[in-house]
Amino acid sequence: MHGWSGKILDIDLSSGSVETRPLDMEIARQFLGGRGLGARLLWDLVGPEVEPLSPENVLIFTTGPIxxxxxxxxxxxxxxxxSPLTxxxxxxxxxxxxxxxxxxxGYDVLIVRGRAEKPSLIEITPDGVKIEDAGHLWGKGVFETTELLGQNRNKRNVMCIGPAGENLVRIAAIMNDGERALARGGPGAVMGSKNLKAIVVAGKEKNQPADKDQFKFMQYETxxxxxxxxxxxxxxxxxxxxxxxxxxxxIGALPTRNFQQSQFEHADKISGEAITEEILVKNQACWAxxxxxxxxxxxxxxxEGEGPEFESAWAFGAQCGIDDLDLITEANFLCNDMGLDTISMGNTIGCAMELAERGLLDSDLRFGQAETLHDLIQDTAYRQGLGNELAEGSVRLAAKHGAPEIAMAVKGLELPAYDPRGMQGQGLVYATSNRGACHETGNMLxxxxxxLPRLxxxxxxxxxxxxxxxxxNSAAVIDSLVYCKFANMAVAEEFFARTLTAVTGEPxxxxxxxxxxxxVWNLERLYNLREGFTKEDDTLPDRLLNDPVVAGPSKGFTVNLAPMLVEYYQFRGWDENGVPKPEKL
Amino acid sequence: MHGWSGKILDIDLSSGSVETRPLDMEIARQFLGGRGLGARLLWDLVGPEVEPLSPENVLIFTTGPIxxxxxxxxxxxxxxxxSPLTxxxxxxxxxxxxxxxxxxxGYDVLIVRGRAEKPSLIEITPDGVKIEDAGHLWGKGVFETTELLGQNRNKRNVMCIGPAGENLVRIAAIMNDGERALARGGPGAVMGSKNLKAIVVAGKEKNQPADKDQFKFMQYETxxxxxxxxxxxxxxxxxxxxxxxxxxxxIGALPTRNFQQSQFEHADKISGEAITEEILVKNQACWAxxxxxxxxxxxxxxxEGEGPEFESAWAFGAQCGIDDLDLITEANFLCNDMGLDTISMGNTIGCAMELAERGLLDSDLRFGQAETLHDLIQDTAYRQGLGNELAEGSVRLAAKHGAPEIAMAVKGLELPAYDPRGMQGQGLVYATSNRGACHETGNMLxxxxxxLPRLxxxxxxxxxxxxxxxxxNSAAVIDSLVYCKFANMAVAEEFFARTLTAVTGEPxxxxxxxxxxxxVWNLERLYNLREGFTKEDDTLPDRLLNDPVVAGPSKGFTVNLAPMLVEYYQFRGWDENGVPKPEKL
Ligand code: SF4
Ligand code: SF4
Incomplete structure (x- = not known):
């Protein structure tokens, strides 16, 4: 294959049917792969009538042409x-x-539909596609599951859910290769709702570049x-x-104690420097x-394990007022094992801490209690006690306790580690991101x-x-190819275009x-509009719009969202209600 | 010295006085050097009452801290x-x-004031500063003058004007090292008006970095x-x-035949590829x-000589409908020898060609006449025949012949090689550049x-x-440090800041x-406002605003300037008349 294999593997767990269908190449060229292709296929498959945790929802796993x-x-x-969360x-x-x-x-796309009668797993190997019983794995953590299923870095790879996904925790992730996460928006819960524990893959097809010399040259340039x-x-x-x-x-943009402050007095203790000095064993890379x-x-x-990334160190650190790097790191490990989104988990715990401090939640929970993290995470995964509330995410938690404004989320998705009162553009990114508050879909860092490139x-x-x-738009491209956004911090789209040309043979x-x-962006927007979202949802938590930062370099600032939104709709060629105009489609 | 020597050499050619004055370091820190420092010093020295070609105008030569x-x-x-042009x-x-x-x-700045009684030159060497007679050089071309004065690449360097500057041609450049030009806006005419033929320099002071290790590291990184x-x-x-x-x-943005078209059917014959294939002897670099x-x-x-750059190849090529690379290149050489700005020269010739074709100028001149270039340029430098009109620049030329709309200029400065109907942002750059139409003060290429970095x-x-x-703003910084803008296409401001820190020892x-x-930008703006410019001058030639491109990828487009200007004033924190608000100063 050059770029695309042209094949979709389509599995219905309800009927047990396994089909191979052709990929519509017109669509592939328009949406490339990854996020774009996924959105396009989802548009046809899952309409507003579908409940996210019902068998009618689908999981669409997509690769890209590169x-x-x-x-x-x-x-x-x-x-x-x-998303069952948003x-x-x-x-x-x-x-x-x-x-x-x-x-x-040999596939570009895997679609999983329906719901298996009992816990199952899918195995895709050169010997064929099998749906197998996974009863012996149900209830097990991600680490054990991954190992039991024969994870082998370059040969056989395991993707699975942990207890969180099984228990339909709305902030559950799908974990692959043990410690990497499809994290945000609760995909683990969708997988759990399908009674699907794991998908194991082993392949031998090659994605051969159409123009090998040019491909090598682009590898050299990149x-x-x-x-x-x-x-x-x-x-x-x-x-x-x-x-x-x-x-x-x-710069005063590190959200602290559920965004009550924007500087954390112990940031240095949870920083990359501290990680390297105190707990790092070695660094490692994804494939290639x-x-x-x-x-x-x-x-x-x-x-020992992978992590913590910046977002995880922040979520269990500054967001919860915690500076104990060891316990933060172990919280990260535990999330990986349980299959949880660390951002939403940490953010939601911070929300609970504030509710408790304000007397709105009947709990001894307080900011800074590092020792509570382990049990809170485990209880969330198993939906025990307060964990059963945390499992619903910050928005449902805060609303239940009568203080919806305390949930730091947009469209139901918890905010990541940048306080937009100190980065106004990031505020606009959060407010307009189609999957809810997100730093990965247009980061203004x-x-x-x-x-970079200009301040x-x-x-x-x-x-x-x-x-x-x-x-x-750029992030949507990178996510559709699929490249890593960190590469894009040094390598411009122009280079990706040339590599894509070399791989596919198409200019x-x-x-x-x-x-x-x-x-891709407009299609995602239309998807949300079809689901009933409106411009009223392009907003930020009240705190960010109305409570000025109390101290530090961002002191006195709120997010001045309204004028940015007006400009934004205009720039995108949307009408004043945020609806893409016909000529944009 | 670390960055700044702290000294200004101040020469009054009227009185013959030579003074060394301290550089106000507060100002140096605020404006760095180069363009910024020049603007700041000019603000105090040259008010609206000063005629550009009078002894009261000054030439301020500035270096930067790096x-x-x-x-x-x-x-x-x-x-x-x-500027005597604008x-x-x-x-x-x-x-x-x-x-x-x-x-x-050992100086950061050289200020030249007044007017010498007879043709003179300035020599600045370790032996001191001398004002000498230059009668024997007056009338000579740049190449001969430079050689006669002992140009020696790394040891002794000559800057001078050619006949164009002597004859107060409004598009005259100052030439240094034989073939490099301080080109735009007629600085050569100002130098000529001072009876100053040349400035020769030989120095032995060093700009030593305050932090040598960090400086070396930044050289390595860069x-x-x-x-x-x-x-x-x-x-x-x-x-x-x-x-x-x-x-x-x-992409349909190459202005052709005085911007009547935006694609040139023979662009390949005047391209960089053609230059390399047909006339290149070797490539060369500026110092370091x-x-x-x-x-x-x-x-x-x-x-044989230096050139042609893109802008020069365009100005005598596409702009004049000429595809003879040899004659274009020789036109470039001749401009260097006469001391002329190639952009304004070629653009003005194109303007004359259109005037003649439309019967507004009594001349046989037509687009495509490569063989006319040599005489037109020479005549301009010596102000002979039609050349005496070209010497006034396109705006005065077109106005004189009753068709001001045919001058492709903003605020009196001729447009460079990008048709903004195919690059709307470039149109805004042209309309708002403080020195008139310019691609070097915010290029949107x-x-x-x-x-680069994102389309x-x-x-x-x-x-x-x-x-x-x-x-x-970024271009203003690069011009104030002073770095080359081509370096900035690969190296972000962040790196320049770190190098500046290493050189000066100040963070x-x-x-x-x-x-x-x-x-810097706001100060330049205020300078122009003080000169009587208003928002009415933030505009483009009628053709670009009202005549849609006739063919090619930009077909149908004009520059939609008005809404961009409104946004622009707002973004800059200026009032609706384009006047910086007090808090911006
Ligand atoms: S830069 Fe991206 S691809 Fe590379 S190791 Fe990090 S996350 Fe993986
Ligand atoms: S890149 Fe700049 S400094 Fe280097 S040779 Fe070209 S003009 Fe000179």
Whole structure:
């Protein structure tokens, strides 16, 4: 195959049917793969009448045309579905090995429909596709499941859910290769609702570039850029993604204690520097990636595993007022084993802490209680006690206790580690992201903080909408190819276009790619509109709009969202209600 | 010295006085050097009462804190003055060796005031500063003058004017190192009006970095980025700046025959590829630059020299409907020898060609007449015949013949080689540039065409103002440090900030730099407002606003300037008349 195999594997767990269908190549060219292709297929398969946790919802696993080509970071894959947490379109992507291995089985896409009668697993190997009993694995953690199913880095890869997914926890992740997560929006719960414990893949097909010389040349060019950028060649390998912890804290944009403050007095203790100094065993990489941002860590008590990433260190750290790096790291490990989204988990715990401190939740829980993390996470996965409430996410939790404004979420998805009062453009990203508050669909960290490529005033709002839209479209492209966003911090779309051309043999320009990005964004928007979302949902928690930051470099700021939104709809060619105009479709 | 020597050399040619004054370091920190420092000093020295060609106008030559440090491209310098072509603030910068050498004389700034009684030259060497008779050089071309004065690449460098400057041609350049130009806005005429033929410099001071290790590290980091970018490591060395000719033509943004079309049917014959294939002898670099974008060319008739750059190849090529690369190249050489701005010269010839074709100018001149270039240029420099009209620039020429709308200029400065109907953001850059139509003060080539770092729709207008402003501020910083803009295509401001920190020993962040950029921009704006310019001058030639492109990829487009301007004033924090609000000052 050159780029696409042209095949969809379509499995209905209710009937047990396994079908191979052709991929509509017209659609593939328009949406490439990954997130874009997933959104396009979901559009046809899952309408507003479908309950996210019903058998009618589907899981669509998509690779992209460059997946498994060995182009740098060509390891990632995507899952699309309707989210049980938010009701919006769900897309999530993950690195590691599984995506590459699935592509090697000779399919571009795996659709899973229906609901198995009993716990099951899917195995896709050169010997065929099997649906098998997984009764012996049900209830087991991700680590054990992954091992029992024969995880073998380059040969056989396991994706599964943990207890959280089985118990339909709305913030449950799907885990692949043991410790990588399709995290946000609750895909693990969808998988659990299908009684599907795991999907194991082993393949031997190759994604051969159509033009080998040009492909090699582009690997060389890309490699040079990755080596030249201090971010991808030094900061990320040395300190991991948490390298930005101190930076974000210093500028007063590190949400602290459920966004009550925007600086954490112990940020240095949970920073990338601290991780490297205190718990790092070694760094590691996903398949075909020279960046090696992954941390392998070991805590004082001897627990070893992957993490913590910046977002996880923040979620259990600053967000909960906790500075105990060991316990934060173990919380991360536990989430991986239970199959939970660390951002939503930590954010929701922070929400519970504030509810309790305010006397709205009957609990002794307080900010800073590192020792509570373990049980809260475990109880969430098993839906025990307070955990049963946390399992519903911050929005349902806060609403239940009469304080909906305390949930730090947009469209139901918990906010990540940037306080938008100190990064106005990021606020617009959160408010408009189709899957809910998200930093991965248009992150403004580059222009608003790192001065990459050019610094723009992070407090300004005028003129931000255009930049945000371009970043969103760009992220949609990267997620559709599928590349890793960290590579994109050193390598521009132009290079991805040339690599895509070499792989597929079809000419692609950066312009073509950016048009795909816009197309994907508009389609996702339409999906949400069809689900009943309106412009009223393009908003932020009250706290960010109305409570000025109390101290630090962002002191006095709220997010000035309204004028940015007006500009944003205009820039996108949407009407004043945020509905794409006919000529945009 | 670390960055700044702290000394201004102040010469009054009327009185013959030579003074050394301290540089106000508060101002140096606020405006850095180069263009910013020049603007700040000009603000105090030259008010609205001063005629540009009177002795009261001044020439302010400025270096920047990194000049001569040996950081990559740290060779450039700037001249500031009031423009005899436009009446606006004039700033122009140039590479080569002179700037580095002047810095080595131990001064940051050279101010030249007054008017010498007879043709003179200034010599600045370790033996002191001399004003000498230049009667024997008056009337001589730049090449001969430069040689006679002992040009010696790394040791002794000559800057001078040619006949054009002597004859107060309003589009005359100042030439340094023989073939590099302080080109735009007529600085050569100001120098001529002072009876100043040349400034010769030889120095031995060093710009020593305060932190040598960090400086070396930043050289290494910068070098890696320059090598990793195909633009700075491949395209520019191999094909020179004209590498973009075919690209710009293909997208329908190459102004042709005085902007009557936006594609030139023979663009390939004047492209960087054609230059390399047909006339290139070798490539060369300015001091301390690994990029080597300079072309040394030789025509069929055996003439050899520097050029042509993209802009020059366009100005005598597509703009005049000419595809004879040899004659275009020789026109470029002749401009260098006469001391003329190739952009304004070629653009003005194109204007004359259109006037003649329309019967508004009594002449046989027609588009495509390559053989007319030589005499037209020479006649301009000597103000003979039609040349005496061309010497006034396109605006005065077209007005004189009753068709002001045919002058392709903004605020009196001729447009460069991008048709903004195919690049809307570039249109806003042209309309708002403080020195008049200019691609060097916020070029949108990166985002609108090359997809660096992210492609934005070149036809869109919504949201462009923010991006344009950021690019303008960034360009103002680069021009104030002074770095070469080509380096900035691979190296972000963040790196320049770190190098600046290493050189000066004072901490600079990218944020500090961008604030300098905004400060410089606003000060230039205020300068023009003080001169009587208003928002009515923030416009484009009628043709670009009202005549849709007739064919090609930009067919049907005009520049939709009005809404971009509204956004632009808002983004910049100016009032609706384009006047910076008090809090911006
Ligand atoms: S940069 Fe990190 S997350 Fe991305 S592919 Fe490489 S190792 Fe994986
Ligand atoms: S890139 Fe070209 S113009 Fe710039 S400093 Fe280098 S040789 Fe000179």
């Amino acid at each position: 997946t498994a080509s060995a182009s740098q970071t060509s390891n990632r894959f995507n899952v699309s579905s309707k 009701g919006t379109i769900l897309h999530a992507n993950s690195g590691g090995w599984w995506g590459m291995q699935f592509k090697r089985t 490699g040079k850029l990755l080596k030249a950028s201090p971010l991808t060649s030094q900061a990320l390998p040395e300190f991991g993604t948490a390298v930005v912890m101190n930076v974000i804290n210093e 990636c020279p960046i090696t941002c992954t941390r392998i860590s070991k805590t004082a008590s001897g627990k 580059g222009p608003e903080v790192l001065a 723009i005033d992070r407090f300004a709002t005028q003129g931000k909408a255009g930049i945000v839209s371009v970043h969103q 692609y320009t950066a312009d073509d790619l950016m048009k795909v990005g816009e197309r | 000049t001569a440090s040996a950081s990559q491209t740290s060779n450039r310098f700037n001249v500031s003055s009031k 009446g606006t603030i004039l700033h122009a910068n140039s590479g080569g060796w002179w700037g580095m050498q002047f810095k080595r004389t 070098g890696k980025l320059l090598k990793a970018s195909p633009l700075t490591s491949q395209a520019l060395p191999e094909f020179g700046t004209a590498v973009v000719m075919n690209v710009i033509n293909e 630059c690994p990029i080597t974008c300079t072309r040394i060319s030789k025509t069929a008739s055996g003439k 990166g985002p609108e065409v090359l997809a 934005i729709d070149r036809f869109a207008t919504q949201g462009k103002a923010g991006i344009v402003s950021v690019h303008q 600079y962040t990218a944020d500090d730099l961008m604030k300098v950029g905004e400060r």
